[in-house]
Amino acid sequence: MKKTLLVSAAALAFASVASAQVKVGNPMAVTGPIPDLVAPMVDAVNLAVAHVNEQGGVLGQEYVMVAADSGCDPAAAVDAVTKLVNVDQVSALIGPVCSGATIAQATSVAIPAGVVTLSVSASSPAISTLEEGTDLVFRAAASDAYQGVALAELAMASGISDIAVSYAQDDYNAALAAVFAGAFASMGGTVTANEAHEPDKASYRSEVATMGSSSDNLALFAYYGSGGITLMRNALETGAFSTFIGADGMLAQETIDQIGGENMGAATFTTSASDPSRDAFQAWAALAEAAGVPASDPFVANSYDAAFMMALAIEAAGSADRDGIAAGLRAISGPDGETILPGEFAKAKEILAAGGSINYDGGSGPQDFDANGDVAGFFSANVVVPKGSETKLTIGSKSYDPDYVWSSTLLN
Structure with missing residues (x-):
């Protein structure tokens, strides 16, 4: 029922935007070793897409997430992203979920093609130095x-x-x-x-x-x-x-x-988390609750943030061309600029159209990228x-x- 409502809301919104599309690839691990963790992460990505399209889309066009299954597997990720990049011609990538899959697709496909990867949860420290100055790999979750x-x-x-x-x-x-x-x-x-x-x-x-x-x-x-x-x-x-x-x-x-x-x-496990006292988390939690998405589950807020930030980045860049998206991500994620909370896409567009600057404050935490495309976290x-x-x-x-x-x- 939840997914049906999200799709229905998005479908109604699509009628109000132009027929052209801004396509972003979403190679999530819907099969493999962690499907129960990934299911609400996918819902969060789709919720961000729905919010963007309800507020006019990206650059006045429909924001489309092209789904693929990376399976938490390096070989599967390379295959999935090869299709997304070469056949579907996506502008950028949200995902993959797992570190090995992220590293494999980035080095084999995305970086050579000049396509930005914004992972929702890949946390291996090796990712920090993966791109060798290309500025094409970012992540919305903190490094391990x-x-x-x-x-x-x-x-x-x-x-x-x-x-x-x-x-x-x-x-x-x-x-x-x-x-x-x-x-x-x-x-x-x-x-x-x-x-x-x-x-x-x-x-x-x-x-x-x-x-x-x-x-x-x-x-x-x-x-x-x-x-x-x-x-x-x-x-x-x-x-x-x-x-x-x-x-x-x-x-x-x-x-x-x-x-x-x-x-x-006598078992304790850590995970990336959100600070519930922050205004940005409370804004996110309200949106998630309304859609039936578990706001505090592992990497769910990070997944929403990644999909929402990518839309903001393309809007800030003024184009969905691949070569401008990295600069767009940095433009909307620094400490300067007017704060944008989860769901505030129309507000962000208005500020950008007037020549202003914005700073997206995510439900998962401040999304301020360092030189390696990494963020701090809780x-x-x-x-x-x-x-x-x-x-x-x-x-x-x-x-x-x-x-x-x-x-x-x-x-x-």
Whole structure:
């Protein structure tokens, strides 16, 4: 019903704009290891598109998001983006979701074609230096260079002095694990083991047995749908570990449902988050609630911000030509200019048309790009708690009433 309403609202708005279109590619990971996380992110992108078109479109034209599936997989991302860039002739890209997919499509397709990538959630530190001065790769979520340190600080504050580290061998999890391990050691902690594991194995009992001999605490960096749940379940079944920490790749309701909330009392996972006290978040939350989009779910606000910023950038550039979009993004995202909140596209257009400058303040946080196209951000600690009687969940088309849910606390 939610998606139908969004599409219907957009369709009505399209009648008021010109028949020409501004097309942006959206290679999200709707299949692969994290589909439950991605579903509301896609809804947020579509909501931003609807808001832009309800307010006259981009440059007076219909703002169109051309969807593709990058599958959280480098090869799939290259294939999807090749079609978006060469066949669909999109002006820019919103996505992909995962770091490995983002790096692969950028280096193989987008950068050579001069197409800007604005990722909604790819957080590997390697992305910061990926483009070698081309100014073609941006992201709306903070680098794991920050999240790894935040997680290490959380572990130390929780009284963890030694820990084993297990990470999936992919760009996102390996890079985040390296940052965490280095930060934890620099704070005086002891990393007792630091081992890569192969994704999608049927069992990790041998791995957890080996690592569990050195510590009761495990830092797990994995995607829930490609081995993370299995590894954590094996660790609990064998008694190898009693305490777990990790990051957003495990932060899904399916993790709770598969492992059992009653077994996750000593598990804490961090993720990119929003500060609910900010005016920009409150504006975003009101828009999201009206559309049935979960405002505080991981990377949902970032996804809206990315799609909305891209429309602002093209409007500021005065053209949908590929070679002007990077400058457009920087023009609408600096600390100078009149503040634009989520949903305020008509206000932004009026200011730009009058020769003024704007500064988009996102629901996920200030979207001020540094020289590498990175933004700062907020992080939260997430634990499993019994569900309140008022809580019901909708994931994709499925609505249900679980016994346990995630509870989030802002860290910074």
